[in-house]
Amino acid sequence: MLKVENLHVRLEEEDKAILKGVDLEVPAGKVHAIMGPNGSGKSTLSYVLSGREGYTVTDGTATLDGADLFALAPEERAAAGLFLAFQYPVEIPGVSNMVFLRTALNAQRKARGEAELNAAAFLKVVRARAKDLAIDADMLKRPVNVGFSGGEKKRNEILQMAVLEPRMCVLDETDSGLDVDAMKLVAEGVNALRAPDRAFLVITHYQRLLDHIVPDVVHIMADGRIVQSGGPELALEVETNGYAGILAAVA
Amino acid sequence: MAVPALKLDGAQALLAAWPEPRGEAAWATAARTRAARRLAERGAPVRRDEYFRYTDPASLTVQPAIPAAVRPPQEEPIYAAIERVRLVFVDGVFAPDKSDAAIVEGVEITPLAEVLRTDIHWARDLFGRLEADGQTPVDRPLAALSTARATEGFAIRVTGRAAKAISFVYERSGEAADVLVRHLVRLDAGADLTLLENGPGAARLNTVMEVDVGDDAGFHHVRAQGRDHDRRAWTATFARLGARSAFKSFTLTVNGRLTRNESVVAMAGPDAVTHVAGACVGDGESFLHDDTVFITHGAPGCESRQVFKKVLRSGATGVFQGKILVHPVAQKTDGYQISQGLLLDETSQFLAKPELEIYADDVKCSHGSTAGAVDETALFYLTSRGISRRTAEELLVLAFVDEAIAEIEDGAIAEVMRQRLADWLARRRG
Numbered sequence: 001m002l003k004v005e006n007l008h009v010r011l012e013e014e015d016k017a018i019l020k021g022v023d024l025e026v027p028a029g030k031v032h033a034i035m036g037p038n039g040s041g042k043s044t045l046s047y048v049l050s051g052r053e054g055y056t057v058t059d060g061t062a063t064l065d066g067a068d069l070f071a072l073a074p075e076e077r078a079a080a081g082l083f084l085a086f087q088y089p090v091e092i093p094g095v096s097n098m099v100f101l102r103t104a105l106n107a108q109r110k111a112r113g114e115a116e117l118n119a120a121a122f123l124k125v126v127r128a129r130a131k132d133l134a135i136d137a138d139m140l141k142r143p144v145n146v147g148f149s150g151g152e153k154k155r156n157e158i159l160q161m162a163v164l165e166p167r168m169c170v171l172d173e174t175d176s177g178l179d180v181d182a183m184k185l186v187a188e189g190v191n192a193l194r195a196p197d198r199a200f201l202v203i204t205h206y207q208r209l210l211d212h213i214v215p216d217v218v219h220i221m222a223d224g225r226i227v228q229s230g231g232p233e234l235a236l237e238v239e240t241n242g243y244a245g246i247l248a249a250v251a
Numbered sequence: 252m253a254v255p256a257l258k259l260d261g262a263q264a265l266l267a268a269w270p271e272p273r274g275e276a277a278w279a280t281a282a283r284t285r286a287a288r289r290l291a292e293r294g295a296p297v298r299r300d301e302y303f304r305y306t307d308p309a310s311l312t313v314q315p316a317i318p319a320a321v322r323p324p325q326e327e328p329i330y331a332a333i334e335r336v337r338l339v340f341v342d343g344v345f346a347p348d349k350s351d352a353a354i355v356e357g358v359e360i361t362p363l364a365e366v367l368r369t370d371i372h373w374a375r376d377l378f379g380r381l382e383a384d385g386q387t388p389v390d391r392p393l394a395a396l397s398t399a400r401a402t403e404g405f406a407i408r409v410t411g412r413a414a415k416a417i418s419f420v421y422e423r424s425g426e427a428a429d430v431l432v433r434h435l436v437r438l439d440a441g442a443d444l445t446l447l448e449n450g451p452g453a454a455r456l457n458t459v460m461e462v463d464v465g466d467d468a469g470f471h472h473v474r475a476q477g478r479d480h481d482r483r484a485w486t487a488t489f490a491r492l493g494a495r496s497a498f499k500s501f502t503l504t505v506n507g508r509l510t511r512n513e514s515v516v517a518m519a520g521p522d523a524v525t526h527v528a529g530a531c532v533g534d535g536e537s538f539l540h541d542d543t544v545f546i547t548h549g550a551p552g553c554e555s556r557q558v559f560k561k562v563l564r565s566g567a568t569g570v571f572q573g574k575i576l577v578h579p580v581a582q583k584t585d586g587y588q589i590s591q592g593l594l595l596d597e598t599s600q601f602l603a604k605p606e607l608e609i610y611a612d613d614v615k616c617s618h619g620s621t622a623g624a625v626d627e628t629a630l631f632y633l634t635s636r637g638i639s640r641r642t643a644e645e646l647l648v649l650a651f652v653d654e655a656i657a658e659i660e661d662g663a664i665a666e667v668m669r670q671r672l673a674d675w676l677a678r679r680r681g
Contacts, residue, residue: 050635053627078637090632094650100633103646108637143650160636 001199002026002049002168007060009041009048009224018044020224021060024201026168031200033210035235036221037243042203043087045221046172050084051077064168078104079111083166085157087173092144097156100144101126101163108164129162133189151182158189169193170201175209187212207239222247258294261312262392265295268314269400269431272367279367282379286398289383293390302389305570305602306511306541311393311485316429316455319481319508328420329449329475329667335418336360342423343403343430343453349422357411358444363433366406373437373463374406381461381489385515385545394487394513397459401433404458409442409468421450421458423479428453434460438468440493445661446470451477451507456484466493466520472500473664475671480506481537487513494520494550501659503668504531504540505675511541511570518546518553518581528558528658530668532648532675536566536598542590544573548581548611557588560655562648564595564679574606577614584609586616593651594624595644645676 002025009019018041026032036042048055049062051074062069064080072080092100105125106116117125130140133155145153154174161169171190175183190200190213202213210218210232218234219226222243227250228234237246266287275283296308310317338360339349345362353360366374379398385391407417421432430453438444442465452458464470476484484507490498504510514527531540546555561569571590592601601622609616625647633643649672656672659665 052631052635073640074631074634075637075639075643078635084635086632090629092629092632092647092650094653095646099646100636103642104633104636104638107639107642111637164636 001028002062002064002201004062005060007045007048007062008058009044010056010058011044012054012056018224019048022224022226024219024226026199026201028167028199029196030216031194031202031213032217032219033202033204033215033235034219034221034226035204035207035238038205040221041224042221043172046084046170046203049170050074050082075107076111078164078166079108081167083161083164083169085161085169085171085174087176089145089153089157091146093146095144097140097142097144098126101160104160105163126163129159132192133159133162134185135159150177151179154178154182154186155189158186162189162193167198168201169198170203172203173205174202175204175206183209184212207235210235220246254292254294258297259291261295261297262290262293264314265312265392265396266290266399268429269396272400272402275367276370278370278375279378283399286379286382286395289386290392290395290399293392293395296390296392300390305572306509306539310483310509311455311511316427317483318427319454319479319483321423321426322451322479329671330416330418330447330664332663332667333416333418333447335416335447337418337420338405339420339422340403340432340452342425342428343421343432343456345403355417356414357409357442358413358417359408359410360417361406363404363406363435364402366435371406373408374435377435377437377461377463381463381491381515382459384517385487385489391487391513391515393457393485394459394489397431397433397457401431401459403431404433406435407437407444409436409438409444411442413442413444416445416447418447418449421448421452421456421477423451423453426454429455430457432456432458434458436460436462436470438462438464438470440465441467443469444471446472448472448474449477451479451482452484454482456482456486458484458486460488462488462490462498464490464492464496464498467495468493469497470499471660473659473661474500474502475668476502476504476507476510478506480508482507483509485511487515490516492516492518492520492523492525495522496520497524499526499658499660500528501655502529503671504529504533505671506533506538507540508537509539511543513543515545516547516555517549518555519549521550522552523550524553525555526658527556528655530560530652530655530672531569532562532672533567533569534565534679538563538567539570540568541570542573546575546586548575548577548584548586551581552583553581554585555587556658557590558655558658559590560652561592561601562595562652563592563599563601566598568599569601571603571605571620573604574608575616575618577609577611577616579610581611582613584611584614584616586614588618589654590620591651592622593648594622641680645673648676649673
C-alpha cells in the first residue's frame with residue numbers, strides 16, 4: 001500500500017539532510033512500527049509523507065497504491081486515504097471540533113465523488129466513534145484541541161482517524177505524554193480500526209505502545225535510514241538493550 | 252497653543268455647510284450655540300492631530316462630500332429574523348412610509364426635531380452633554396458639528412424592558428448625500444433595550460448617539476455597517492453608565508472606503524459593565540477601518556472589555572486606538588482590551604495604539620495587540636485532514652473574528668454576523 005524508496009529529504013530552514021535513503025513498504029492489512037533514537041528522522045518521515053511545508057525531497061519516491069504522494073497537496077493525500085496522527089495536535093481556537101470533523105469528512109467524500117453526509121447522519125457517525133474513545137459531547141463542542149489535556153488531544157486524533165476512515169494511518173509518537181490508561185484507550189481505538197484493507201505505520205520512541213498495538217514488522221531508524229527490520233521481538237530488544245546495542249551491531 | 256488657521260477655517264467651512272437650525276426651544280438653541288463654539292474654537296480635524304494620526308480626516312471634512320456609487324441591496328435584511336420596529340432613513344432623512352409605526356411597549360420614540368422644539372427634561376439634560384464631556388482629553392470636532400447642526404434622528408426613552416428591538420436602517424439613494432444623524436437614548440433605572448443599526452447610510456455618514464444608561468439598566472447595541480464600497484462613515488457613541496448597569500456594543504464592518512467608529516464610555520456608577528467589540532473585513536488599498544475607544548472607570552467595581560478583530564487583505568489598513576482611564580476612586584476595576592489584525596497578505600497593515608492610564612492601586616487591567624498572518628501550522632493541520640487550503644483559510648479567518656462576535660449576547664444575531672462574514676469570504680474566492 002505505502003511504498004517509500006530511496007527517500008532523501010532536507011530540512012529547508014537549516015539546509016540539513018534528515019532522511020538519507022529510506023526504503024519502506026507497508027502492505028495492506030499490516031502494522032509496521034518505526035523505532036529509533038531522537039533525531040533519527042522518524043517525525044520528518046511522517047511530515048514529508050503528509051505534505052508539510054519546509055522539507056525538500058532531494059531524491060527518491062513515495063507512493064500510496066501507486067499514486068505519487070509528492071505530486072499531491074496535503075488535502076489530496078488525505079482524500080487518497082493517508083492520515084497522520086500528530087505528535088503535537090494543533091489547537092485551533094474558534095473552530096469547534098464538530099465543525100472541523102464534518103468539514104474534513106465531507107471535503108474528503110466530495111473529493112472522492114461521494115455524497116456529503118447531512119448533519120444528522122454525521123452526528124450519528126461521530127457519536128458512535130466518540131463513545132468508544134470516551135470522548136463526551138462537551139469535547140466535541142469545544143474548539144479543536146483548545147484546553148484539551150495531553151490524553152484528550154491524542155484521543156481526539158484517533159477519533160478523527162475513526163471518522164475519516166483512512167486506508168493508510170501514520171501515527172507519530174501517539175504514546176508521548178500518555179499515562180498507561182490513556183495509552184490503552186488509544187491503542188484499543190487503533191486496534192478496532194485494524195482491517196485487511198487498512199495499513200498502519202506506528203512511529204514510537206518506546207516499546208510500551210507496541211505491547212498494546214502489536215506490529216507485524218518493526219523497523220529501526222537511525223541517522224535518516226532504516227538500519228534494521230524484524231518482528232515484534234526487535235522492539236523488545238530495544239527495550240532491554242537500548243538503541244546503542246543495535247546501532248553498534250549494524251555499524 | 253494657538254490653533255492653526257487651517258483648522259479654524261476648516262471649522263467655519265463645516266459649520267457653513269449645514270443650515271443653522273431655527274425655531275427650536277431656547278435650551279436646544281443654547282446647546283447648539285455652545286457646540287458650534289467648541290468646534291469653532293478647537294478647529295476641524297486634520298491629519299497632523301495626534302488623534303487622527305493613522306486616519307486622514309480630509310475626506311471626512313472636504314466640501315462637498317465625495318460621491319459614492321449606490322449599491323442595490325443583494326441579500327436578506329440582516330436582522331430579518333429579529334422581532335423589531337424598523338425606523339428607516341434614506342440618505343439620512345427619516346422615511347415614515349418605509350418604516351414601522353414607532354410604537355414599542357416600554358419605550359417612547361420621538362423624532363429628534365420634535366424633542367428639540369419642546370421641553371422634555373431628560374433630553375434637555377442629555378443633548379450635547381455627553382458629547383461635550385467627551386471632548387476631553389481629545390477634541391472630537393465632528394461630534395461637536397453634530398450637536399451644532401444635526402436635525403434628523405430619534406430621541407428614545409426606555410422606561411421598562413422594551414418589548415421589541417428598535418432597528419435603525421440607513422438606506423441610500425443619492426450618490427453624493429452628506430448626512431448628519433443624531434440619536435438620544437435614555438434608559439430609566441432597570442430598563443432594557445436592544446438597538447440595531449444597519450445600512451450604508453450615505454456617501455458620507457456622520458452618526459452620533461448619546462446614551463444615558465440608568466442604574467441597573469441594560470443597553471445592547473448591534474450594528475452592521477453597509478457594504479457599499481465607496482461610502483465613508485464617521486460615528487461616535489457617547490455613553491454614561493449608572494450603578495450596576497450594562498452597555499454592550501458590537502459592530503460589524505464589511506467594505507466601505509473609510510470607517511471610523513468612536514466609542515466614549517464613562518462608567519459613573521459602581522459595578523457597571525461595558526463591552527465594546529467589533530469585527531471588520533476589508534479588501535484593497537482604499538479600505539481603512541478605525542476603532543477609537545475611550546473608556547473611563549469612574550467608580551469602583553466596574554468591568555470593561557474591548558475586543559476588536561480586523562481581517563485585512565490586498566493593501567487594506569486597520570487602525571485601533573483604545574484607552575482605559577481608571578480614576579483613583581475606581582478600585583477593583585477589571586479592564587480587558589484586545590485588538591488584533593489578521594493580515595491575509597504582506598501589503599496590508601494594522602496600526603494599534605493601546606493606552607492605559609491608571610490612578611487606582613487595586614486594579615486588574617490587561618491589554619494585548621497583535622498583527623499576523625494565518626497560522627501555517629493550523630493550515631497544515633486542517634489540510635492534512637482533507638480540507639482544501641481555501642476552506643481551511645476561511646475557517647481560520649472566521650475563527651479569528653469569533654472572539655469579537657462571541658461578545659454579542661443574542662445567539663441568533665451572532666449567527667447572522669458569522670454568516671455575513673462567511674458570505675464575504677465566499678465572494679472573494681479566486
